[in-house]
Amino acid sequence: DADVTQTPRNRITKTGKRIMLECSQTKGHDRMYWYRQDPGLGLQLIYYSFDVKDINKGEISDGYSVSRQAQAKFSLSLESAIPNQTALYFCATSDTGTSSNTGELFFGEGSRLTVL
């Protein structure tokens, strides 16, 4: 099994629909992130979480929400999808900054979302 699993891998939906992207990890990392990738742009941070009770907005959080259901699970929701949310979404985990820092950074395979 992959260290970081995202579902679904591909999704086509219509404007106004609610979409949830799910992420689960087996690394035991406390830190989880959701990023968006658009052609020609670097990865942009949507939300991040440093533990189950900690949720923080990133640079492009408008139109998105997240839930950290457990240490291993971090889901991203688009409450009412719009076409400019069409992008490749990545979940990532890291242990950077913890007392047992090994500098690991792991990404999921990505979820390609198309909003028509």
Add this chain to the structure above:
Amino acid sequence: KNEVEQSPQNLTAQEGEFITINCSYSVGISALHWLQQHPGGGIVSLFMLSSGKKKHGRLIATINIQEKHSSLHITASHPRDSAVYICAAFFGNQFYFGTGTSLTVIP
């Protein structure tokens, strides 16, 4: 503003050539990662550096903390090295990413 700048944006090389990709950052960092993204999207971490130099096979990564600069070198490049290479600087409890270097190695 972009705290992390990469160059070049695109790079085409002949198989066997020595390749260098550069990354500059504007703030003090805790660590810098080099990432590889193959067509199809998946991203893997190649290196994490906080100082000096690391080597894995044909890949070498270096970092100069004083100059705020890192390089990724690929020796004896091969078509399977064709991918997008991304540097990611870690500071302020977040990662900041360059826009990537798209490498194509021609047989």
